[in-house]
Amino acid sequence: MTQTNDYWQEAFAQLQGTELAPGSQQQLTALLKASLFLGRTLCQQPELLQLVLDKDAVVQAISQPCHDPLSRIELTDEVAIFSKLRRYRNRALALLLTADIYQLQTTEQGLARVSALADCLINSAYHWAYQLQQQQNGTPYDAHDKPMPMLILGMGKLGGAELNFSSDIDLIFTYPGHGETRGGRRALEHQQFFTKVGQKLIAALHQATADGFVYRVDMRLRPFGDSGPLVLSFAALEDYYQEQGRDWERYALLKARVLNPDQQHAAELQQLLKPFIYRRYIDFSAIESLRRMKQLIEQENRRRNRVDNIKLGAGGIREVEFVVQTLQLIRGGRIPQLQQQSLLKALQGLVEHEMLTPDQAAELKSDYLFLRKVEQALQGIDDKQTQTLPADPSGRAQLLATLNIADWPALHQQIVDTMARVHQQFKLVIDHEDSPEQEELGVGRLLLGSQLAAADLAEQLEWLDTASAIALVTDLQAFRQDCQKRSVGPRGHEFLSKLVPVLLHLIQTEQADTLVLGRVLGVFRQIMTRTAYLELLYENPPALQQLVKLCTQSGWLAEQLARYPMLLDELIDPEQLYRVADKADYQDRLRQYLLRVPEDDLELLMEILRQYKQAQQLRIAAADISGALPLMQVSDHLTWLAEVVMEQVVALAWQQMTARYGLPVGATDADRGFAVVAYGKMGGLELGYGSDLDLVFLHQCDSLDSTSGDKPIDSRQFYLKLAQRVLHLATTRTNSGVLYEIDTRLRPSGNSGLLAIHIDTYFQYLQQEAWTWERQALVRTRLIIGSERMMSCFWKIRADIIQQQRDPLQLRNDVTAMRQKLRTHHGSADDDVKYSAGGIVDLEFISQYLVLAHGHSYPALYRYSDNIRILDAAGEAGLLSAEQVTALQQAYQLLRGWGHRLTLAPARVPTESRLADARSAVHQVWQILFP
Missing domain, CATH: 1.20.120.1510 (Four Helix Bundle (Hemerythrin (Met), subunit A))
Incomplete structure (x- = not known):
């Protein structure tokens, strides 16, 4: 059905075969003009037509409690189950939308009924998924020998029973405890059993079919986001929130509600979460957390040029939520009546405990319900999650028809006035100080x-x-x-x-x-x-x-x-x-960035990754140039940032590849059988601003069998495509630039070798064919992405190669020959602190030579991949004197600092005399080792 001004006429013509009562044609026309979704649903389910034209019948239908639509369908008939869920959902929403257009229910009633529908459908899908796994894999039992449930936490407006008409649903899956299933063909760990249940549940709700979808399911609010397990035990959930829970997760969990309440386990779960959400003391830190979250939203609005957004704009629905939730968090630990998932119930509690005046609360409630009414109408037009007012005449006409309002200027002015009032209350709560008037200069x-x-x-x-x-x-x-x-x-x-x-x-x-x-x-x-x-x-x-x-x-x-x-x-x-993060903070910040992006919007995901990297790099540079961050830590932070970003790139590439081709043989989402090895500056934890990443991709796939998806390919070919995808995501230039330039020439056989190679082939090459310079490069390597299994395998390979005994004279000749080759290729001007005599390359070659020459005797030499700690180990082994170690380390820090300064502020680089002294110290040691 086309989405033009005459879309409703197509629907009307399709429904002409249905006999209509006198005067019903005009009524039907009004409904079809209001909503594309309603027109589609009536065409798909024409038996609804007479019902929506009878207001009394509509009231009776929406007043009935939801029932399980899957009660009479065979468990294994997935097609029928998916179809029934979607048709039931569309029918129910069509009736609720019709009731809104006829003004047969209040906004509060509509929100509650949309939420009750979601609870019903989620539970129906859950019970199907649970019983299906039970049939195949047995039953999980708790400590009292009763079947153990998987509890589903509904977040956001679903948790508050105030769900949007066409909303994503944010869910978290958890289960009471560990064990194994009983009574099936084979025993499964509870974690595996509930993961399978969760996967089936998501597919039943999220997957688009000819009948549409039930709900767009978003699981990114779970601990560790996309990189975390789909389902966690109560104990794992508690550990995460106690040790790693963030302020924004407190706001998210405040509205968390168990959707499939099992009284005993649901109460236990809520008690487990309560200490993290609510503090025993009066918690004014919630206000600062709110400011930071609001700042993120404002940034996103500017970046995406959002205007007329009644949810995220100034004075929008989100600001009402922030006002109420902040006051809940401040005193909710001491006032149990404030511990409410429902915003409207929480508002009532805030008045009773004199945190808001009755007039303030009444105004907030009225404004909130009006904005929610407009939001429901916007989403009812085409079953899309939007909160942006239409800019085109046809879209405005549809909104007016859904709201049963005739005048667009009047509606728009009412929205503007409402949001202005909300924003004023928001500013009062967070004690926002407007910028003072600037003096006219x-x-x-x-x-x-x-x-x-x-x-x-x-x-x-x-x-x-x-x-x-x-x-x-x-x-x-x-x-x-x-x-x-x-x-x-x-x-x-x-x-x-x-x-x-x-x-x-x-x-x-x-x-x-x-x-x-x-x-x-x-x-x-x-x-x-x-x-x-x-x-x-x-x-x-x-x-x-x-x-x-x-x-x-x-x-x-x-x-x-x-x-x-x-x-x-x-x-x-x-x-x-000027406050830089640790590695865990970089991961958390990136997770917050990505939560604002639809998972299927690849272009926006690539932009956001680049914007995140640039923002964090700016912070590092600001701290660097202000003196708040020492040189060694600058490189640490730049390296951590690159690792976190590339972890996300690999996860994104894996997600895209498995969605298309399925899983390769022997791989799971938890253990991909794929690893990324960092060489050079990244391997040595010594990245600079604008450094390329030297990477090698490894896999552990021994099978030539096909992947498990609908478009299967050779499993080894899968890993080649995965590596290519990683490169594409990282190196494609978007409006926000390139994420990282990546050099893969250090892989076996260089550019002529396979982009992703088997880890055994990698070992064989290093052992039998690699040149000395390739083994030098191995000294500065780390496996930065990969499972513990691949990590262990890689470190064993690295150790085995490095600790091989070598002819000292041959090694010395090979190192000096490569050094001369680089000097000839790059030149050796006195002002080149990298390639000139006594420069950075000389110092790195000294470290690498000592590791390769003496690694078999002193394993501590190759424990780390960075030059500073290698030099420390060389000193402890007696290979260098304490004075030589100090001189080399100081020279290295000065020369690397010169590189950072040259990028950030050329006028502030070290003086020529200090650089000359540093190079002289390096050159002296070089002459001793390579006479």
């Missing part, structure tokens, strides 16, 4: 707007010498001309006219070089047509101050901010900007 306004010559205007800048003043005015005039050539718009001009005077004032007070103005204006040029970012800088003075500070300290950072304006969001909170 007359000189700045004059410079930006005047047509006078540069020399005349330069006289106004008394704090600069004449040449600098003229250069500054010239930059401003060029910027003004650029603004005139581009479609900046009135609002953009308004903010630029406010921002530039403030910028000049900041440059003056910071006594910054006039070069800084050019750098900041370079950022402004990139965002002048994106008013949201201009507004961000004006409304957040600390962000503008940080922009000036970073542009003062580093031209590279200025270029990054100009190239990727979304990084400006990172400047809002200076404390967070």
Whole structure:
């Protein structure tokens, strides 16, 4: 059915064969004009037609409790089960939507009924999936010898029994305890049994068929997100939230509700979660957590250019939820009545305990229900999860018809007024301080707007010498001309006219070089047509101050901010900007980024990965250049960041490949039989800004049999395609650039070798065919992605190769020959601290030589892959004196620091004399080892 203005006529024509009562044609036309979904459902289930045209019958139908639609279907008839679930869902939603259009139920009643329908269908699918596995694999039992259930936690609006008309459902699966099934063909661990139940349940609800879908299921709120197990035991769930639970997960769990209540186990689960969600003390940290989450939403709105969004926009549904949930978290640990999943029930409790006045709560409730009513109507148009007001006349007409309202301007104004009231209450709760009015700076306004010559205007800048003043005015005039050539718009001009005077004032007070103005204006040029970012800088003075500070300290950072304006969001909170994370925090931040992205939107996933990497790299660079992060830790953080990002890339590639081809022989989602080995700087935990990643892909597949999917391929070919997919996801250039440049030439046989090779072949090559330089490269390797099984296998291979006894003279000759080859190829100019005598390569070759020459005697030499710890081990083994170790380590840190500084701020690199001293120290040791 086409989605044009006459879509309803197609549906009407298709239903013409049904006999209609007098006057019903006009009634039917009104329904069809209101909703594409309703038209589709009536065409698929024409027996509904007479029912939706009878208001009394509609009221009677929606008042009936839901029943199990699968009660009379054979367990193994999956096609029939999937069809019945979808048709039942569409029928029920069609009746509820009709009731909304006829105004036969309140918004509260509609939300409750949509939620009750979801509970019914989820439970029906669960019972089918459980019984199917029970039939095949036996029954899990608890400690009391009773069949053990899998408990389903409904999150968000489903948990609060206030579900959207066409919503994703966020679920978490858990079970009481470990054990094995009994009574089946073979015993299964409970974890395996419930994983199979969960997988079948998701397929029953999520999979799209000719009858549509039941619910889009999102499992990413579970512990560890996509990388975590699908189902966890109560004990594992408790351990995770106690040890690793994040603030945003407290907000998520606040609305968690067991959808298939087994009284004993459900009560146990809720008690288990309660200490994590609610604190015993008054918890004002919830407000700061809220600010951070709201900031993430605002960033996403700017990045995706969201406008007219009644959920995520300022004053939208999410802000009502934040107000209520924050107050719940602050005092909910001491006031059990506030421990409610339902927002409306929680509002009542907040009034009773004087955390909101009756008037405040009444206004919030009224505004919330109005916005939810509009949201339900928006989603009822075409069964899509949208909260954005339509911009086209036909979409607006459909919304008006669904709401039974005639006037679009009046509706839009009511929405605007409602969201303004909500936002005001939101700001009061989080104690948000609006940016103070900026002082009107007359000189700045004059410079930006005047047509006078540069020399005349330069006289106004008394704090600069004449040449600098003229250069500054010239930059401003060029910027003004650029603004005139581009479609900046009135609002953009308004903010630029406010921002530039403030910028000049900041440059003056910071006594910054006039070069800084050019750098900041370079950022402004990139965002002048994106008013949201201009507004961000004006409304957040600390962000503008940080922009000036970073542009003062580093031209590279200025270029990054100009190239990727979304990084400006990172400047809002200076404390967070300069606070770097540990590896677990990088994983958690990435998980939060990806939660906002639909799993099937590959293009957006690739963008978000790149944006995340750039944002974290900006934080590392800011901490680096401010002196908050020592050199060794800079490389650690850049390496951790790359590992976390590449782990996600591999997981995404695996998900896409298995969805298309199925699993290769011997592989599972938990143990893919695939590994990524890092060489070079990444292997040595020594990444710099902009470093390439040297990677080798390994697999453990011994079978030539086909994969398990609908489009099977040779299992070994699967791994080749998987490696290619990883490269595609990482190296494709999008609007946000390349994730990482990846070099795979260090694999056996280089570019002529297979992209993904069997780990046994890898070992054989290193043992029998590899050149000495390839074994040198092995010293700086780590397996960064792979199962424990592959990790163990790789480290054994690495140890076996490195600890082989070698002819000392031959090894020394091979190392010096390769060193000379590199020097000939790259040159050896005195200012080249990498390849010149005593440079970084010489120092790395010293470490690698010591490991290969003495690894068989001193295993500690190859325990680590980074040069600093290798040198420590060489000193402890007596291969280098304490003075030599210290001299080499200090030289290495200085030379690597030079590389970082050269990228960030060339003017701040070490002096030539210090570099010369460092190279001299390295060269002295080189001459001793390689006379």
